[in-house]
Amino acid sequence: MFQWWRYEKGANWRHPTGPESDIKGREKFPVVHIAYADAEAYTKWADKRLPTEAEWEFAARGGRAGEVYTWGNELKPGGKWMANIYQGRFPIKDNGDDGFAGIAPVAQFPANGYGLYDMAGNVWEWCSDWYRPDTYALRAQFGVPVRNPQGPDTPFDPAEPTEKKRVHRGGSFLCTDQYCTRYMVGTRGKGEVSTGSNHLGFRCVKSGGPRTQASADNTKASKP
Numbered sequence: 083m084f085q086w087w088r089y090e091k092g093a094n095w096r097h098p099t100g101p102e103s104d105i106k107g108r109e110k111f112p113v114v115h116i117a118y119a120d121a122e123a124y125t126k127w128a129d130k131r132l133p134t135e136a137e138w139e140f141a142a143r144g145g146r147a148g149e150v151y152t153w154g155n156e157l158k159p160g161g162k163w164m165a166n167i168y169q170g171r172f173p174i175k176d177n178g179d180d181g182f183a184g185i186a187p188v189a190q191f192p193a194n195g196y197g198l199y200d201m202a203g204n205v206w207e208w209c210s211d212w213y214r215p216d217t218y219a220l221r222a223q224f225g226v227p228v229r230n231p232q233g234p235d236t237p238f239d240p241a242e243p244t245e246k247k248r249v250h251r252g253g254s255f256l257c258t259d260q261y262c263t264r265y266m267v268g269t270r271g272k273g274e275v276s277t278g279s280n281h282l283g284f285r286c287v288k289s290g291g292p293r294t295q296a297s298a299d300n301t302k303a304s305k306p
């Protein structure tokens with residue numbers, strides 16, 4: 083499925099496109115090549131945490147329940163691109179019609195209804211939930227709405243049953259209407275926990291107020 087991916091020796095968050103590259107001049111870009119443990123360690127250091135999948139989606143919708151995108155139902159309202167995704171013949175040529183071929187600095191497109199940038203496209207974001215394809219089906223089985231769900235207790239991906247995967251959300255600059263339309267707000271991705279890539283980062287949230295449980299209405303946007 084991902085036959086166009088290759089392993090780049092020496093690529094890491096400080097050297098995002100390989101050992102010869104560095105992050106000088108990329109201070110406004112989302113951090114990439116981050117495994118789940120890296121993201122988690124950063125959030126702990128910053129006294130924050132990763133969002134659950136439910137918190138992430140609540141925040142991404144920005145108050146627009148039931149719509150296809152974080153900004154509404156049209157991909158290009160008024161002919162204007164609303165996120166950094168992929169245009170052109172995938173994966174041969176990224177035309178960059180949205181202004182960016184490849185990754186973009188943060189906040190180059192309008193914020194959503196909650197003032198959050200880049201909830202679609204640019205880079206995928208780690209969520210704290212374990213990945214199972216049947217998460218939603220299992221919840222629906224009981225017919226009762228679940229409040230602030232924390233995700234399943236264990237991971238399971240039938241495609242790779244021995245791998246432990248967490249949820250990815252948001253899609254990336256590689257998502258295109260020809261192949262991966264996961265810049266749509268209700269869609270999800272998945273990733274093995276030790277695997278980073280050049281289109282996967284994360285966003286922190288912080289639990290606030292007197293409540294012991296976090297809620298997405300105090301989600302803070304900070305894409306490092």
Ligand SMILES: [Ca+2]
Nearest residue numbers: 166167180182
């Ligand atoms: Ca683009």
